[in-house]
Structures are given as structure tokens and as C-alpha cells.
Amino acid sequence: MQTREINATRIVVKIGTSSLINQSGRLNLRTIDQLAFVLSTLCGQNKQVILVSSGAIGVGLGELKLTTRPTDISAQQALAAIGQSKLLTVFNQRFDHYNQQIGQILLTHDVFDFPTTKQHVMNTFDRLLERQVVPIVNENDSVAVDELDHKTTFGDNDQLSAMVAKNTAADLLIMLTDTDGFYDANPLTHPEARLISRITTIDETTYAVAGGKGSMYGTGGMVTKLRAADIMLKANQQMVLASGSDPSIIFDILDGKPVGTWFASQPKEVLKHG
DSSP: OEEOOOOOSEEEEEEOHHHHBOTTSSBOHHHHHHHHHHHHHHHHTTOEEEEEEOOHHHHHHHHTTOSSOOOSHHHHHHHHHHHHHHHHHHHHHHHHHTTOOEEEEEEOGGGGTSHHHHHHHHHHHHHHHHTTOEEEEEEOTTTOOEETTEEOOOSSHHHHHHHHHHHTTOSEEEEEESSSSOBSSOTTTOTTOOBOOEESOOOHHHHHHHOOOOOSSOOOOHHHHHHHHHHHHHTTOEEEEEEOSSTTHHHHHHTTOOOSEEEOSSOOOEEOOO
16 A cells, blocks of 8 residues: 555644534534544544634634625734634633643734744743643734735635744644645536645746635635745655645654655655555
């Protein structure tokens, strides 16, 4: 069987809004419980795990029973304040069930722009991971701004997860989303589209295939995931893009099974028999 040689001790897992929230706009508690179980199990195997979780604004929408995402910034930031509180409460409940300690880190882009603040945050990550605590990371949407002279937003959590993985020297970024990986065409409109198992470089042709935007509840799309993958490739780090419908796929990824799309600048696929 063809497998991937993925040896990862420090792992960043990013789960998207579309995997956390169901069609009715409510939290997908089954997925969150499965995710908590998987990550807690990995910590029990002496892995160091960071979770980057989207969903604050999407959860806020559901909590207020809104059917459309507001366009003004202040309303979005208010929703993020509501949603982030609810999201962390649920994460605490589920991780507690598996006796796994978590901690919250909310970031803005300017943290990475200044060496002193960046180093302090990286030290915080190190201290938490040394103690087998799972840092749960999100953008601090309630205070982040995007202005010409003062940009503090990441734009999307795909790039946030790549920045976290890069700066914490993670061995692997696992991005869980609502698709099985990267296809050579849009599988929704092209049934014959083929899942690409491995990508070593990203160019304009790759971006052209991606296209499209995110869902009502989230901001990402395939283009933002490619940008995140490009950050990882340029840092000579690895990323796997896979479906988040069943978080136990993380076990398959770490076992080297050829699921999703593997972004690795230096291919290491080998043949194993068994």
C-alpha cells in the first residue's frame, strides 16, 4: 500500500467553520466530541497539539438565530464575542470529558509584526505544550481591524493556522474542511474531478483551479487554503488538507495513509507492504 512518511510530534490542527456548524447554524456537537477525543488521545501519546478553531462569528449567528451574516464590522465583532464564549464553553466540556486540559490564545496579526510580542506568544505556546495542554487558537475577531495604517486581521483562519504552524516550528499542519482535499476541478460542478494526492509547488495554475469563496458562516475558500499551504511549503513544512466530517481521519493522516491532499516540498512517499 502506498503510504506517506509523515513523522510528526508537534501538530497544528485547523478545523473550519463548515465542519463545526451544521446546516441549521448550530454547533455540531458530535464532531466537536470526536475532535476532542482524537486530540486528547494524541496528547496521551506524547504528541504536542495546537488546535486552530474557526467558528466564533458563525456560532454567534446561530446563538442569535440570525439567517444572514451582517456586513458591518461592529456587528460581526459583537457576534464573535458571543460565539467565542460559547465555542470555548463547549470545547471545555468535551475536553474535560477526556481529562485533557486546554487553554485559549486569541491572536491579532500585529502580534507577529513585533519581535517582542511575537516571542512572548511563542513562549506561551511552548509552556502550554510542555505541560501537554492543548492551546485553542482563534483570531481575536472582536478587536481586530483592517485599516491602511493599522492592520491586525489575518483575513482568515487558514492563514492564521499556517502562521501559527510556521512560528511554532510544527512538524505538520492538518487542515480539516468540508472537502476531501484539493481537486483538479470543482467536484460540485465536475463529477469527473480527480483528487490530487500530493502537491509540491503552488503556482498561478493551481490558484486558477481553486476559485470560489467560503460559506455564509465562514470566510475561507480553497484559495485561502492554498495560500496557507504555500506558507508551509516555503518554510519547508508539511500540510495535509482533508475532510473534517470525521476527525478520526487525523489518525489516518499520522499513520501515513494517503487521505486528502498532502502538501510537501520534498516528496517522501514510499511503498510499504502489509
